[in-house]
Amino acid sequence: MGKFGAFRILVYRDLQIRYAGTWLGYFWTLLDPLAMSAIYWFVFSYIVGAKSIGEQPYILFLLTGILSWTWFNGAVTDSARSLVIESKMVRSIAIPRYLWVIKSIGAKGIEFVLALPILVVISIIANAEVSAALLFIPLAFVVQFLLLSGIGLILAPLTVLARDTTNILRILLRMMFYLTPIIYGVSDIPERFQTIAYLNPMTGIISMYRAGFWNDPNLVTPIVFSVIISLIIFVTGVIFFKKVERSVLKEV
Amino acid sequence: MSIVIDVKDIGVSFRRNRKRNFSIREMLLQQKNTSPKGEFWALRNINFQVNAGEAVGLMGANGQGKSTLLRIIAGVLLPDEGSVTVNGGVAPLIELTGGLKSDLTARDNIGLVAGLHGVSKSELKKRFDSIVEFAEVGDFLDTPVRHFSSGMKVRLGFSIVTSIDEPIILVDEALAVGDAAFKEKCYIRMKDLLNQGKTLFLVSHKERDLKEFCTRGLYLKDGSLAVNGTLTEALNAYQKDSGGLHD
Numbered sequence: 001m002g003k004f005g006a007f008r009i010l011v012y013r014d015l016q017i018r019y020a021g022t023w024l025g026y027f028w029t030l031l032d033p034l035a036m037s038a039i040y041w042f043v044f045s046y047i048v049g050a051k052s053i054g055e056q057p058y059i060l061f062l063l064t065g066i067l068s069w070t071w072f073n074g075a076v077t078d079s080a081r082s083l084v085i086e087s088k089m090v091r092s093i094a095i096p097r098y099l100w101v102i103k104s105i106g107a108k109g110i111e112f113v114l115a116l117p118i119l120v121v122i123s124i125i126a127n128a129e130v131s132a133a134l135l136f137i138p139l140a141f142v143v144q145f146l147l148l149s150g151i152g153l154i155l156a157p158l159t160v161l162a163r164d165t166t167n168i169l170r171i172l173l174r175m176m177f178y179l180t181p182i183i184y185g186v187s188d189i190p191e192r193f194q195t196i197a198y199l200n201p202m203t204g205i206i207s208m209y210r211a212g213f214w215n216d217p218n219l220v221t222p223i224v225f226s227v228i229i230s231l232i233i234f235v236t237g238v239i240f241f242k243k244v245e246r247s248v249l250k251e252v
Numbered sequence: 253m254s255i256v257i258d259v260k261d262i263g264v265s266f267r268r269n270r271k272r273n274f275s276i277r278e279m280l281l282q283q284k285n286t287s288p289k290g291e292f293w294a295l296r297n298i299n300f301q302v303n304a305g306e307a308v309g310l311m312g313a314n315g316q317g318k319s320t321l322l323r324i325i326a327g328v329l330l331p332d333e334g335s336v337t338v339n340g341g342v343a344p345l346i347e348l349t350g351g352l353k354s355d356l357t358a359r360d361n362i363g364l365v366a367g368l369h370g371v372s373k374s375e376l377k378k379r380f381d382s383i384v385e386f387a388e389v390g391d392f393l394d395t396p397v398r399h400f401s402s403g404m405k406v407r408l409g410f411s412i413v414t415s416i417d418e419p420i421i422l423v424d425e426a427l428a429v430g431d432a433a434f435k436e437k438c439y440i441r442m443k444d445l446l447n448q449g450k451t452l453f454l455v456s457h458k459e460r461d462l463k464e465f466c467t468r469g470l471y472l473k474d475g476s477l478a479v480n481g482t483l484t485e486a487l488n489a490y491q492k493d494s495g496g497l498h499d
Contacts, residue, residue, distance in 0.1 A: 009367040013353065013360075020355045020396070088350025093368050094327035094342070246330045250266060 006095045007103060014107035029111045030118055033070045037062040040183050053184040055214045057126040063119060064209045065182035071112035073173055078104035079152030080159045080169055087252040097245055101152040134212030144205045147230035153237030157244045160251050181206060198225040256339050256420055256451050257302035257325060263333030264320055265291040294320050295475050307452040309466030309483055311490045316472045318455045319424055326422050341418030345426055348409030354398035358389050358408060361397055365412045379415050387411035403430050414441055423454045427461050
């Protein structure tokens with residue numbers, strides 16, 4: 001059996017477990033980002049007021065960001081704990097170890113793809129204009145997958161070696177949510193902070209998801225930044241994982 | 253005869269004072285302590301070969317590195333020194349119930365565990381019924397495994413792994429599981445597998461199991477291989493050191 005076979009089985013199993021015994025099944029995938037988006041839409045459209053941040057229709061703007069963030073958040077959390085949670089299988093089944101990490105990212109990635117039809121529905125309801133730049137979405141997907149793999153390959157061994165990685169991660173992820181242009185756009189960031197925002201690879205990735213809906217004249221810089229930084233994180237992850245694999249196997 | 257397991261100069265070291273689940277605070281603020289530091293070798297300079305069709309019993313007191321060695325051969329632990337070459341697929345009877353996911357049904361779990369051990373979909377189709385029949389879980393195929401008793405789980409795990417049909421079988425103690433009647437079935441199945449010419453590598457304390465199945469014996473003592481010979485030689489050395497085997 002190829003590595004891809006094992007990968008497919010593990011991704012499928014994760015999805016099976018997620019939906020086993022649930023009534024709403026697939027709709028849970030939609031419900032979480034929809035509820036989040038609805039709340040932010042309400043708060044920023046009616047309470048904070050002013051159509052000053054992001055783009056219109058704001059609900060669509062929010063959804064593009066929140067859907068990819070939901071994947072990011074879920075995949076980072078799950079992949080970081082993957083080796084700990086699957087420890088018994090890691091101890092008994094000899095498949096390449098990185099598969100345990102990557103499968104969490106794949107499973108959450110599939111949930112993300114399955115949630116994308118919401119964007120179609122909302123853009124039809126909101127009568128949004130789209131352009132050929134929608135073709136950036138597959139590229140964004142690939143870059144985000146690479147980025148998440150790198151992060152997972154670093155965090156999963158760390159979590160085995162020090163369990164409180166999970167606690168720190170939870171705080172960091174919540175901070176990152178507000179520091180990433182999700183509920184606001186890159187153009188809302190004051191100019192002096194923009195370069196720093198580009199250093200966050202999710203900035204460019206979300207810009208790519210949004211490119212087909214809103215024409216962004218400054219698209220190249222965030223894309224270049226996100227691709228380069230994601231690649232660096234991926235390579236770092238691969239090297240780090242290889243280096244600590246031996247000690248991790250003794251500890252799981 | 254062809255060599256299926258070739259262990260060359262294996263060494264594995266563990267950290268002596270390593271606590272499981274230690275925190276980042278401990279990583280950063282390394283407390284001074286007086287107990288001996290550094291690493292110890294759980295296994296060192298281990299050399300042996302296993303030929304195709306042999307049945308090898310590995311014995312030794314607790315903490316002498318038996319399971320560690322078995323896990324290295326199974327490829328789920330990497331040695332710090334030396335190398336292991338395993339020619340052919342391995343069916344590991346290690347952590348039998350560890351691969352089962354409690355939220356999934358028995359049916360799904362069979363597909364999952366067999367699939368991860370490399371059984372193709374078409375092969376699984378052929379073997380599915382016999383796996384179910386052997387495990388005696390036919391009435392609970394679509395029940396989530398979390399409702400299974402521990403005996404049922406271990407029967408299911410045993411049945412799946414012994415159906416993988418790989419040339420090498422690795423066993424960590426659990427040569428036979430479940431109640432007395434099921435244990436007999438397990439013994440018969442292991443005999444069958446051996447008669448098919450499969451290679452068996454068995455870690456055990458049980459004299460009955462070792463004598464019943466193994467012809468060769470390895471005896472681990474203080475992390476090195478004290479005896480590499482016939483089963484009787486290894487058993488004698490082990491018994492001399494420990495004052496009898498437990499059954």
